[in-house]
Amino acid sequence: ESLDQGLEKTKEGFFSKITKAIAGKSTVDDEVLDNLEDALITADVGVDTTLEIVKRVEQRVAKDKYVGTSELNKLLQSEIEGILVDHADTSYKNFGIPEGKKPYVILVVGVNGVGKTTTIGKLAHNFKKAGKSVILGAADTFRAAAVDQLVIWSERVGVPIVKQAMGSDPASVAFDTVQSAVAQGADVVIIDTAGRLHNKAYLMDELSKIKRVIQKVIPDAPHDVMLVLDGSTGQNALEQAKQFTAATDVKSLAITKLDGTAKGGVVLAIASQFKIPVKYIGVGEKIDDLIIFDKHEFVDSLFK
Ligand code: GDP
Numbered sequence: 250e251s252l253d254q255g256l257e258k259t260k261e262g263f264f265s266k267i268t269k270a271i272a273g274k275s276t277v278d279d280e281v282l283d284n285l286e287d288a289l290i291t292a293d294v295g296v297d298t299t300l301e302i303v304k305r306v307e308q309r310v311a312k313d314k315y316v317g318t319s320e321l322n323k324l325l326q327s328e329i330e331g332i333l334v335d336h337a338d339t340s341y342k343n344f345g346i347p348e349g350k351k352p353y354v355i356l357v358v359g360v361n362g363v364g365k366t367t368t369i370g371k372l373a374h375n376f377k378k379a380g381k382s383v384i385l386g387a388a389d390t391f392r393a394a395a396v397d398q399l400v401i402w403s404e405r406v407g408v409p410i411v412k413q414a415m416g417s418d419p420a421s422v423a424f425d426t427v428q429s430a431v432a433q434g435a436d437v438v439i440i441d442t443a444g445r446l447h448n449k450a451y452l453m454d455e456l457s458k459i460k461r462v463i464q465k466v467i468p469d470a471p472h473d474v475m476l477v478l479d480g481s482t483g484q485n486a487l488e489q490a491k492q493f494t495a496a497t498d499v500k501s502l503a504i505t506k507l508d509g510t511a512k513g514g515v516v517l518a519i520a521s522q523f524k525i526p527v528k529y530i531g532v533g534e535k536i537d538d539l540i541i542f543d544k545h546e547f548v549d550s551l552f553k
Contacts (some may be wrong), residue, residue, distance in 0.1 A: 250508055252540050255532025256550050259513025263292045263551050271321050277310040285325075293483045293511075295518030302328055326548050329517060333544040336501065336526035342541050344379035347472070352384075352430040352438045354463060354470035356423075358456065358493055359477035360444040363486075364505035364531055366395065368477050369439050370402030371531070371539035376437045377406060384433070386426030386440035387412035388419040388459065399441055405536065419443065419455060424462040431466060440471075446492055453496045460497075475528065477503045478519065481510035490519050499523075505531030508538070516547065 253260075270284035282303055289299040305328040310321075338347050346353035355372070359365045373383045385403050387410060389395040396412055403410035411426040423440050430438045442459065445452055463470045476499045478486040486504070493499055502520065507513045507530050520527050527542040 250532045250538055252530075252532070252546060252550050253553065255508045255530070255538075255540065256513055256547075258509060258511040259292075259507065260551055260553065262511040263514055264553070266292055267322075267325065267552075271318055273318070274321070275317060277306070277321060281321075282307060289514070292514040293518065294514040295484065295487060295522065298332065298518045298521045301332055301521065305331065322552065326552055329551075330544050330548050332521040333517070333548075334520065334524050334526050335544070336528060341501075341528050342543075344375045344381065346381065346436055350469070350472050352427070352435045352467070352470075353472050354427060354430075354438045354440070354467060355473045355475055356440050356442060356456075356459065356463075356471040357475050357477060358442050358444055358497065358499070360446050360489060361392070361395070363444075363477050363479040363482075363489075365441060365444070365477045366398040366402060367534065368503050368505060368529070368531060368539070369399065369441055370406060371536055372439060372529070373402065373406045373408050373437075374536050375539060377408060381436035382433070383408040383437045383439065384426060384430045384435045385410040386422055386438060388422040388426070389441050389443040390415060390417050390419050390422060391443045391445070395441065395443070420458045420462045423459045424466065427463050427466045427470065438470075444493075446489065449492065449496055456497045474498055474500045475503055476501070476525075477505060479506050480504040480513055480515055480530070481506040483510075483512040483515050484518075486515055487518055487522070490523055490525075494523055494525070499525055501526055501528040503527070503529040503531065504542075508532040513551075520544075 266288035270288040274281050286303050340347050376383045387396045387399045530540050532538050
């Protein structure tokens with residue numbers, strides 16, 4: 250699906266609320282700002298991020314008191330874009346890998362059911378399409394289904410997978426995976442982990458142990474720790490982001506299931522609140538339903 254199709258439901262909610270908030274107004278008075286605040290909050294942008302956006306709009310219009318509706322629209326778009334951070338390294342935009350980072354190791358975290366396995370499959374497919382050799386690591390050794398699903402994706406995409414018996418040490422799987430990636434001269438390693446949030450200390454220990462053993466093979470890895478969040482869960486996704494960023498050093502985000510939800514505004518809340526760049530968004534279950542996130546395109550699409 251395309252970005253515009255994928256965001257259709259979010260757009261309807263978002264755009265119509267914004268339009269209503271500023272319809273027919275030629276000055277940005279307190280009423281417009283209040284309406285804007287209500288509109289953003291009900292579009293799942295979250296309270297903190299909404300207040301930040303409204304403050305920025307207020308500051309901008311303080312300078313030039315009069316703005317027409319379409320100017321206000323543009324101003325709002327640029328302020329929303331302004332709160333989103335960019336990734337310092339842009340190689341992910343064409344599924345490349347940064348200089349000197351071969352194999353490029355991506356550790357994927359997130360709770361069960363958010364679309365972690367699907368996202369890993371889509372990523373592997375895209376890297377392969379871009380001419381990269383990929384190895385998957387099934388380090389979620391607690392659920393048989395997690396390993397089975399990842400095996401299915403590895404077959405579908407045609408990339409090797411490293412796995413061990415159920416219940417084995419996730420760190421040992423991660424170690425095996427990076428070791429065989431180095432031995433085979435692979436370009437990209439994507440490691441799936443179990444996201445058991447109910448025990449935070451355990452999660453922290455497990456992730457840091459995985460990182461430590463990876464670093465025995467590749468000192469500056471993992472190069473990316475990608476948190477996968479289900480965008481259709483709105484504020485729950487925000488809460489998960491809070492917990493995972495407290496447990497480990499999350500470096501990027503993939504936000505899934507934006508198709509079929511009106512809660513896509515949560516992308517703005519998460520990305521701005523945690524100052525973590527979004528790399529990818531999921532807009533469907535199929536292998537090609539992964540979109541490289543571009544903040545300008547994303548915001549532009551919300552306002553279309
Ligand atoms: P995991 O438990 O986090 O590994 O989740 P899975 O990858 O198994 O995905 C859980 C369910 O969500 C599956 O039915 C997927 O097909 C579905 N799913 C994953 N990503 C997306 C997406 O972007 N859009 C939609 N509509 N469904 C998705």
